[in-house]
Structure formats: C-alpha cells, structure tokens
Amino acid sequence: MRMMFLLFMFLLELLGSTLSQNSQNLFSRGTFQTITRFRGSNERDFSNFVDLPSQRLQASQPQRGGASPQGNSDCALELSNTCITYTEISEAFVTARDSVVRIPLKSPRSGSFDRDEVHNLGVVIQETTRILAQRYGLDSKALFERISLIDTTRTSINGFCPTALLKKDCSLARYRSLDGTCNNLENPLWGSSMMAFSRFLPYAYADGIAEPRRSVSGHPLPSPREVSALMHRDENVHEHSINILLIAWGQFIDHDMTLTAETENIRCCSGPNTTHPSCMPIQISERDSFYSRHNQGCMHFIRSRAGLRPGCRLGPREQFNLVSATLDANTVYSNEEEVLRKLRTYSGGQMKTLPAFSDLGLKDLLPLNLDNPNRGCIRPSREFFCFLTGDQRSSEQTVLALIHLLLLREHNRIAEELSLINPHWGDEILFQETRHIMAALVQHITLQEFLPLVLGKAGLQEHGLTPFSQGYYDGYDKTINPSSSQVFITAAFRFGHSLLPSTIERWSRSHQYIGNQKLSEMLQQPYDLFKAGWSDQYIFGMMNQVAQAMDDSITDQVTNHLFEEPGMAFGMDLAAINMQRGREHGVPSYNRFREWCGLKPITTWGDLVGVMHNGTAYQRIYESPEDIDIWSGGVNEIPQKGSLVGPTFACIIGRQFFNLRSGDRFWYENSGWPSSFTVEQLEEIRKISLARIICDNTDSAETVQLRAMLLPDHKLNPRLSCRSGEIPRLNLEPWRDAGRV
Structure with a gap:
C-alpha cells in the first residue's frame, strides 16, 4: 500500500545528480562572504561551518x-x-x-x-x-x-x-x-x-585533556556564582516586542537537538559521594548576599559523562x-524504541493522551509517566505525576509542557485527517507519515518564525538561512556534520535565560489578564495544567506577556531559586551552572570565539565599552579579558541591529543552524530523496504557522496574532480570527494516495 508519490520520489532518487536543481542556492552571497572573510582574517584553512x-x-x-x-x-x-x-x-x-x-x-x-x-x-x-x-x-x-x-x-x-x-x-x-x-x-x-x-x-x-578551563595566568577562574552575583543581577528590564512563546519554542527545539548525558543519583555537597570523581561543586562565598542567609557554601554540580567518537x-x-542532533521532532516521539512504544496507541497513527477533562468537553492532556513518576519533576505528594513524552525534560517548566501538548494534539489531528483522506492506510503508515510532517513543521516554524527574530534579516542572509517561499532548497551537503557543537549547547543557545520573566501570566481568550505564578514555583512543577481550562489560559498568556530584555540581567527566580523544592527558601543558580558547564566541557573563552567569528578581540577592559551592556565590571572579578566565560560575555553583548542577540552569539547560532539545515539529508526543503516532499506538499507545509497550531489545538482560541512569537499590535501584528483564512491552514489533499480509490 505504498503511495504513488513515494514510488515517484524513489525513481527520482535513482536518477541521481541529474535532478539537482538550483545548486547555487547552497550559499547565499552573504554566507560566501562570511566564509572567505573568516579564512582571510584568521588565516585558517578550514570552513567554520563544519565539525x-x-x-x-x-x-x-x-x-x-x-x-x-x-x-x-x-x-x-x-x-x-x-x-x-x-x-x-x-x-x-x-x-x-x-x-x-x-x-x-x-x-x-x-x-x-x-x-x-x-x-x-x-x-x-x-x-x-x-x-x-x-x-x-x-x-x-x-x-x-x-x-x-x-x-x-x-x-x-x-x-x-x-x-x-x-x-x-x-x-x-x-x-x-x-x-x-x-x-x-x-x-x-x-x-x-x-x-x-x-x-x-x-x-x-x-591540562589539555580533561581538567576544567583555568585563567590564562594558570590560576583557578573565579567561582561562577561570584560572576553571576556581580554580573547577572535581576534588574527587571522588559523587551519591547518578544513574548514568552519565543522562549518556550527555543527551549523545545533545544531539547530536540541536545540532551547531555549526566551522572545521576550523586550529591556533591553532602553525603557519601562528595569525593566522587565526577563531582565539581560550585563554591559559594561567605559574603554571598543571598546564600549566606541560608548558610549555603556549596552548590551541587556534577560533570557530564565522558563520550565516544x-x-x-x-x-x-x-x-x-543522548538524542539526535537534527530538528526531527523527537521531543514528541523519543529517540528510543522502548519509549516510543509507550507513547503510541497503535491505532490510526494516534499517540496516547490523558482524557482528564473529557466530561467537560475539553481536549486531552499529555499522558502520565506512571512507570517512572519521579523522573523530571518535583512531586509534592504521591498523587502527582510527571508527564510522559518523547523527552524526559517536558515537565521542566509549565510553558515547555504546553508546547509538547500543542504538538501532541497536532500529531493526532493530522493523523486523523490523513486517515480520512486515505482510509486504506494502516496505523504504521499513518504514524510515520504524520511524524514526517511534524518534523517538517518544527523545522519550518524554526526557520520562518523563530530564527528571524533571533538573528534578524541580515543574520539570516549571512548564514545562508533565508527561508524559501517556493521551490526546493537543494542545499544538502554531505560533507557537513549537523551534530551540535559544544559552544552552542553550553553557551550560545542558552541566551534565552536572559529573557525569562519572574512570573508566568494567565490570560483569557478575550486577551484579558487573569493572574500569574512565580516562575520558580512552576519549574519541574507543571501541575496547574491539571486545572480545567488553565492550559488555554497559559497559552494565551504566553502570546501576550512580554519577555525580559536580552541583556546581562537574569531573574532571581533562576539565579537564586532554580528547582527550589516546596518549603525551601533557596534553589540553584542557572547562570552559575551555565558557566561551570562550559568550563568543565573545555569550551574556550569569550575572546576566542570573538576571534573565530572575525570580530576584534578584547585586549583591555576599556575595549568592552560599546560592546557590552556592563562589560567593564568584569575587571572586578576576572584577572584578564581573556578569562571571560563565553556564556556570560555572550548574553552581555549589545544586540546587533534587527537581532535579538549580540554578534558573537549570532555568529555561533547562525553557523550551528546552517549546519543543521545543510547537513540534514531529511531537511524538509530538500529534493531528490525518498524522504522529499512533492512540490505541492511543500507548498502546504510552508503555510504552517504557530498561530494556526494554537488555533487548532486549544479549546477556546478565537483570535491569535499571525506572528505568534511577537506581541500583538493592531497595525503591525494584529490579532486575526481563527475561523478566517488569514491564518492559513495545512491542506493535506496533496497526501491523497492516488494509487488507491
């Protein structure tokens, strides 16, 4: 029961290179200039776009x-x-x-x-x-x-x-x-x-082999908690156009690409494991203005596990x-067969859900993790459970769980519609083809809606990431490794931590503010979703709540209260953890990546004026500008015009996503492979938007702004009716199997 278009695409593949079209699109003019500039300015004989x-x-x-x-x-x-x-x-x-x-x-x-x-x-x-x-x-x-x-x-x-x-x-x-x-x-x-x-x-x-990075002087670097407390205070400055949906989507795709293997069930500040070789706790000064009030001198931190080439x-x-590095939507499906078997119903291509509010006529929730109820969340009692999804971190915070919920519902919606179009398809074809479409959906929203806000139009052009409006991309390059880079996972793609607010808001379907919850009380505690109607309220809140500014300021909800357990008055420090992670992974300093990106290195503290929001304060804690941690320096950079991030993070993020687009044979815009979509199918995929997913997968959405990751604006980004054609719908008619009646 194979589709005619699958057979057609396979025959196309057999024709090989004769079907290659528009190969000149592999590099935009801006990308080619970036590569040649990088080689010339640093006298390197390699491309900076590959492993x-x-x-x-x-x-x-x-x-x-x-x-x-x-x-x-x-x-x-x-x-x-x-x-x-x-x-x-x-x-x-x-x-x-x-x-x-x-x-x-x-x-x-x-x-x-x-x-x-x-x-x-x-x-x-x-x-x-x-x-x-x-x-x-x-x-x-x-x-x-x-x-x-x-x-x-x-x-x-x-x-x-x-x-x-x-x-x-x-x-x-x-x-x-x-x-x-x-x-x-x-x-x-x-x-x-x-x-x-x-x-x-x-x-x-x-030591060149495994010991965490030190100062260029040979001395230990300052405690990352001291850097955090000095440089990343909570100053509560708002962004002007970005909303919380961008943060949630960024975390979702980050989890799609990366999950670092870490040692579990070890505590490094107390108990019998404090001398474990993987322990690398963060030292807290007696003078720390927050933790000293709670008699805390040590913050738990354990090294990532060693891997293999x-x-x-x-x-x-x-x-x-632990996960595949490409954007393949496996946050929905998992990289493990055993987990996927638990997620599927094996009927009609559907995935399991929890009908918690079926008596009220509301849509289902994510299923519960009954086999491993303590994994990924803080349970106040045995009556509470984490969610079971394709990624073990889905319960890490409520807004992230909501993205998982929207995409699970979208999978089931598409599978049901495909079954109506092709009633002769069995469960396996329905599931796999829906999964194929869902990966394309995640890639398209990332390329069309997320990256333009992060990198800006110029950044997209420079890194060969400009979305195509028609035809195929034809940019697949088998010499490019799409694997996630160390600096991307430990620093650059953690830029969103600067955008986090202190509270998460709930709004009504008529876009009126209802209330809020402290962010620290929602981390690993997504239990508000078990309240009828609250999932919609949080989704509407994400569309209407402004994010914090992209700067050196980080909310104290994650620098003092990260993963704070109920009844405790303190948690961990996310900023300190970011810097410690980069050091223990052997990631070079901020200055080395400025050089790699073709930017002028910082040689004196005065050089940071005009480069960073608060750069000169670094001299109070680091011995040399050469010592600045890449995450701290990156979030502190003044954003480029039209971009959310500064030039160093824009460079790293742009090159990583170039690798992801050009090094992924299954990228949704590619032609000439059995996995390729037909031109007609690709045209439909390009209609997909996060706004339409919200319209189709919430209980009560009536109006949504088309550019869902931006705040609504009655002129620039007006709210549109979910019932209208102004928010395009995915038409699955091009997936009709012409080989069967």
Missing part, C-alpha cells in the same frame, strides 16, 4: 592506518622525528584501563551500551590520550587535529568499542531512523544519538548527546 576534526578526518582517510613513509607498518601516527605505534597505543590503553575504571569495561562489545558503559570507555580513552600526550609532548593542535586520525581498530581499543560505532551499512528510506543514524550515508553516525558533540575550536582544558578514536575528554 573541524571530522572534516580533517575526511580529507585524511585515504592515508589513515597505512604504513609510515619509512615502511613501519606499526606506525599509527607519524610525528616530526618519531612515530606513535599501534603497539604503544594498545599498551597505553591497558594501563589506563587498569588505573581509572572501578568496574570492568563492557565485553563483548555487541548490543546496546548504556550511558555508564559509554562513560567508562570514554574515560579510559581520555586517559590513554593523556599517557600518549605526555610521552610524546603533544600540543593542543595535535590533540585537536591529528590524534583522532589514528585508526584505533588496529589497537586493543577495538575489542571494547561498541559495534554501533564502527562501520554501519545504510539504505535509502523515506523516514528517518529513530536514533538519527544513516542521515549521512557516508558518515552514518553524524548527528545520531549517543555520539560526542562536535567542536568549532580546540579544547580549552587546563566514531570508531572509539583517541582524543581529550568529550561529552555526548
């Missing part, structure tokens, strides 16, 4: 694993006057294995590896690299660019490397794999779950992503 080690690995593959020019078949990597041998690597691996791992490495290597097993092997490979670096005096450039070229399948590492990280055979298919593998047919692990993050710049570990290649400590 640099992987790009160099591709270029070096014909020579890897071969004998040295001297004919030494045991030579793994030739240095200037010597050679690292496979034998020495195996010996170093055994030494590292025997000295650092408390439990045996997994053997045999077949089957799935859990995050603990990945971490254990990752630490051993990290320490193997340390042994070799010390023995041969390898510098940071060699550790970043060369050591990962070694073919470790010729060493004892191969006996422990998961088979999933070795050669994988791929075949063309219409639908994505759930774990993201085989998106790139030549590099099947790019962008897949359980893989290490990519890097734009070399590691900034203090494809083929278990050597290198410094790397962290890994």
